[in-house]
Amino acid sequence: MAREQSAQRWDPEGYLRNAGFVAALGEPVLALLAPRRGERVLDLGCGEGLLAARMAAAGIDVVAVDASAAMVEAARRRGIAAELMDARELSFDAEFDAVFSNAVLHWVRPPEAAIAGVRRALKPGGRFVGEFGGHGNVAAILVALLAVLSRRAINAAAHRPWYFPTAREYRGRLERAGFAVEYIELIPRPVVLPTGIEGWLETFAGPMLALAGGEQKAARAEVVELLRPALCDRDGNWTADYVRLRFCARLPEKR
Ligand code: BEZ
Numbered sequence: 001m002a003r004e005q006s007a008q009r010w011d012p013e014g015y016l017r018n019a020g021f022v023a024a025l026g027e028p029v030l031a032l033l034a035p036r037r038g039e040r041v042l043d044l045g046c047g048e049g050l051l052a053a054r055m056a057a058a059g060i061d062v063v064a065v066d067a068s069a070a071m072v073e074a075a076r077r078r079g080i081a082a083e084l085m086d087a088r089e090l091s092f093d094a095e096f097d098a099v100f101s102n103a104v105l106h107w108v109r110p111p112e113a114a115i116a117g118v119r120r121a122l123k124p125g126g127r128f129v130g131e132f133g134g135h136g137n138v139a140a141i142l143v144a145l146l147a148v149l150s151r152r153a154i155n156a157a158a159h160r161p162w163y164f165p166t167a168r169e170y171r172g173r174l175e176r177a178g179f180a181v182e183y184i185e186l187i188p189r190p191v192v193l194p195t196g197i198e199g200w201l202e203t204f205a206g207p208m209l210a211l212a213g214g215e216q217k218a219a220r221a222e223v224v225e226l227l228r229p230a231l232c233d234r235d236g237n238w239t240a241d242y243v244r245l246r247f248c249a250r251l252p253e254k255r
Contacts, residue, residue, distance in 0.1 A: 008107065008161060008207050012048045012074035018199035021191055023050035026102035026131070032183070032248055033129040035060045039097040042121055044090075044114070044130070045104025046082055049075025055100075056080060065090070090117030097123060101130035106137070106162045111170075115177045125253040128179060134186045134245030135166040141200070141240065144226040145208045148219050154211050161207040170245060179249035187244045196238045197224055197231060 015022075030051060035041050037059035043052040046064030048071055055062045056079065065085035066072050075082035085091065087108045099118045108114045118128050142160065149156040165173075167184045174181050193200050201209065201220055212219035232238050 008204075010047075010068040010071050011203075012070055014203055015048060015071075018193075018195045018203040020194065022103045023047070025189070025191070026051050029100070029102050029129065029131040029246060030054065032246065033098060033100050033127070035098060035100075040095065042090075042092065042096045042099045042118075043080075044087055044099055044101040044118065045107075046075050046080065047071050047103075049078040049080040049082060051100075051102060052080045052082070053078045063092075063096075088113035088117065090114075090121050092117075092121035094120070094123050096121050096126055098127045098129060101128075101132070103132055105130060106133035106164055109161075109163055111163055111165070112173055112177070115173055115179075119177050119179070119251065122251050124251055127182075127248060127250045128174070129248045131244050131246040133162060133164045134243045135164050135169075136186070136188075137162070137164040137241075137243040139241055139243075140227060140230050141197075141205075141223075144223045145205060147226060148222045149208070149211055151222070152212060152215060152219070156208060156211050159208075159211060164243070165245065167245060167247075170247065174247070174249045179251060182248045182250055184245070184247040184249075187246055189242045189244050190239045191242045193238045193240055196236075197227055197240075200238075200240060 035055055040061040041055060043062055043064040046052045046066050049064060052062045052064040052075060062080065064075050064080050064082040067086045069084055072082045072084045099121055105114060146156050167186050171181045171184050209216045209220055
């Protein structure tokens with residue numbers, strides 16, 4: 001999902017080119033959701049709508065939201081009922097059997113705002129199933145960005161746009177909001193990048209590199225060279241050090 005507020009800008013075509021794997025790797029999260037025909041499901045941060053379309057094709061009544069107008073348009077072009085909405089300001093009230101979210105919640109701060117909105121959106125007994133970046137996610141990439149910005153006397157740690165919690169931390173947040181956590185796990189999942197680290201930085205690191213002001217291009221080149229020994233193999237293939245946090249949590253049957 002888009003976090004326009006965090007200076008992140010989304011381009012549906014660039015996203016598919018540089019990060020098409022995100023939807024493909026969302027399949028196990030869909031399997032964990034196991035939506036049933038006729039259920040009403042909210043896709044929180046639908047992006048270009050590929051997974052929402054998979055659910056709709058299986059007879060699920062899907063409503064999708066995203067904070068990027070460009071992504072909402074792309075999802076609508078796939079026939080999805082998509083609305084422009086910030087994950088921290090969900091306006092639904094006890095209308096969904098489930099809320100599903102893939103590769104979005106690491107953009108959402110404060111995390112408890114999204115969790116509270118999901119809680120309101122769910123019917124009693126409803127489930128919240130999702131996956132996003134967990135503790136240690138893209139650690140090498142993050143360190144390279146911080147190092148290159150610190151060479152320019154920019155303390156980027158305070159501005160980093162991503163939230164990568166441990167399972168223990170996120171479980172606590174879910175439980176404090178009234179969910180029973182049925183499953184939560186950190187899953188290391190290295191991903192070969194289809195357009196290399198340049199493509200990844202283009203799609204995801206805009207808010208961090210923007211901190212370098214007029215030196216963005218040079219900073220980006222330095223990040224690539226710092227990462228090359230760690231993430232690029234002899235054949236020139238780049239692998240990102242992804243770590244996912246996958247979970248399934250449920251509300252009690254009675255409010
Ligand atoms: C991720 O999907 O893990 C991710 C996306 C953008 C920035 C950082 C991580």
